[in-house]
Amino acid sequence: MDEPLQAAPMLPRQVWGVAALVHAVADTLASRFGACTVRGEVSGFSRAASGHCYFSLKDDEGGDALLRCAMFRRTAGLLGFPVRDGLRVVARGRIAVYEPRGDLQFVVESLEPAGAGALYEQFLRLKARLEAEGLFAAARKRPLPRFPTRVGVVTSPGAAALRDVASTFARRAPHVALVIYPSPVQGAEAPPALVRALAEANRRAEVDLLLLCRGGGSLEDLWAFNDERVVRAVAASRLVTVCGVGHETDVSLCDFAADLRAPTPTAAAELAAPATQECLDQLGGLAGRLQRRSRQLLDNEAQRLDRVALRLLRPSQLVHREARRLDQAAARLAGGLQRTLEGQAQRLPRLAERLRGAAQAPLAQRQRRLGELASALGALDPARVLRRGYAWLGDAAGRPQVSVHQLAVGDRLQAVLSDGRADVQVTALQPQDEAAAPAPATGRADPAG
Known part of the structure; x- marks a missing residue:
């Protein structure tokens, strides 16, 4: 007959401490995920006073996943580009657990842009x-x-x-x-x-x-x-x-x-624009090429003359005639060369003078404009108006009086002339509509004091 089954002894249940469990999870993640590379979009980037940087990586394919990241000061100091929200990056580092809060985070050891993002x-x-x-x-x-x-x-x-x-x-x-x-x-x-x-x-x-x-x-x-x-x-x-x-x-x-x-x-x-000195150097080079070409033409003609003279040893009259023709041609060529060289020599100073004039023209134009403005300003000088026989009238408080309707008989005024000031008193008033018809004067402004 079979023996009755005996109950298996119960194993004691392991109870983890919080720190021990978090540490065990961190060790498991570190052994399972060593150095790894992740791509995503930067979000919530901030730099602490210590120089460490903290941000999150969002899934760049539209997912809801979010990975918290920490980048220490030494790594952040090696970056050759600014990190900002929305930038797509490739980060290399390791998975870790921040044990004081039990947060999963990615410790970034290198970072590079994966593209400039939406922009x-x-x-x-x-x-x-x-x-x-x-x-x-x-x-x-x-x-x-x-x-x-x-x-x-x-x-x-x-x-x-x-x-x-x-x-x-x-x-x-x-x-x-x-x-x-x-x-x-x-x-x-x-x-x-x-x-x-x-x-x-x-x-x-x-x-x-x-x-x-x-x-x-x-x-x-x-x-x-x-x-x-x-x-x-x-x-x-x-x-x-x-x-x-x-x-x-x-x-x-x-x-x-x-x-x-x-x-x-x-x-x-x-x-x-080409450099001024380069232009002058080019002109000098062209003049040198012209001289060399002219000398080469003269040498060629002289050699041709020698060859013709060798073929025409007889009769001597023909030789002398051809020699004279060659001398005339050489003289014409030399004269043309001399005129060309003189023309180029005269042209170079003119070009240099034109270049200097072009640089000085804006300054002269501004000086003329300054003189015109000074003349216009002088024409508005009030002292010049007073010297033409006009006077400026003001009341005792110095307020200008520009109309007879501001005055009353007996008012004391100050008249400013070109060479001083006089105190006057109004003895009569004559508005302009009354002044249109000739009438005898009814009063005058007498100096006061």
């Missing part, structure tokens, strides 16, 4: 649409004028880019005059202001070339130059346009719409 996607969509319309076609690009004398600059008057452009022209091509079309280059007000500045430059049509300039910055800082209104205004410009926005690595849609893209504002100024 960059908007940039790409607009670029594709405008490119499909043909706004960026190479066939639309126009060559720059070779020797411009006036160059327009569309930028902010207080921007460092304007100082770079002005100093570059002053150093390389001081004869080129700059015309500034001011506009903000960052913020919500920048796109319509840039469009107005471009329209004003085209309306006035006073420059040979137009530069669109701004210093470097983030994608958000340069966004005004990705605005569709500004890009279309650049593409529609009747003036040849050079876009020098940002640093060499920065790219804006205006770069594609302009006739030429420059990597920096300084490079835009260098591309806009």
Whole structure:
């Protein structure tokens, strides 16, 4: 007969302490998930006074998952880009548990952008649409004028880019005059202001070339130059346009719409006009080439004469005749060469003088304008009016009296003349309607005291 079954002894139930359980979970996660890489969108980014950074990573595919992240000061100091909400990143690090609160967190050991997020996607969509319309076609690009004398600059008057452009022209091509079309280059007000500045430059049509300039910055800082209104205004410009926005690595849609893209504002100024010294060097090179070519022609003719003389040893009369013809040809060639060289020698100082005059003309124009303003200001000097026989009347309080209706017989007034002041008293009044008909005087203003 079978033996009755005996109840199995009950094992004691393990009871965890909170700290022990949290620590065990942390150890399990650390062993299960060592170093790992995660991609997501930054949310709630903040930097503590200690330098440590805290943020969350949202699922970039639209899910509801959220992962809390911590990035310590040393890692944050090695970043080469600004971290902001909405930026899609790839983070490498390790899963950990923050035991004081029992929170799951990802300790970031390196971080890099996975793309510029929604703003960059908007940039790409607009670029594709405008490119499909043909706004960026190479066939639309126009060559720059070779020797411009006036160059327009569309930028902010207080921007460092304007100082770079002005100093570059002053150093390389001081004869080129700059015309500034001011506009903000960052913020919500920048796109319509840039469009107005471009329209004003085209309306006035006073420059040979137009530069669109701004210093470097983030994608958000340069966004005004990705605005569709500004890009279309650049593409529609009747003036040849050079876009020098940002640093060499920065790219804006205006770069594609302009006739030429420059990597920096300084490079835009260098591309806009050749250096004065380079032009003078080219003229000197052309003069040297002309001299060498002339000498070569003379040598060729002399050698040809020698060959002809060898073939014509007889009769001597023919030889002498050909020699005379050759001498005459050489003399004509030498004379023409001399005249050409003299003409070039005279032309070089004139060109240099024209270059110096072009640089001095704006200063002379401003001096003339200053003289005109000084003359106009002098014509308004009240003392000149008093010297012509007029007087200024005021009451005892110094208030000006301009009408007889402000006065009464017996009032005491002050009359200011060109060389002093007199106290007078009103003895009679005669309004203008009564003064129209001749009448004997009824009174006068006598000095008082």
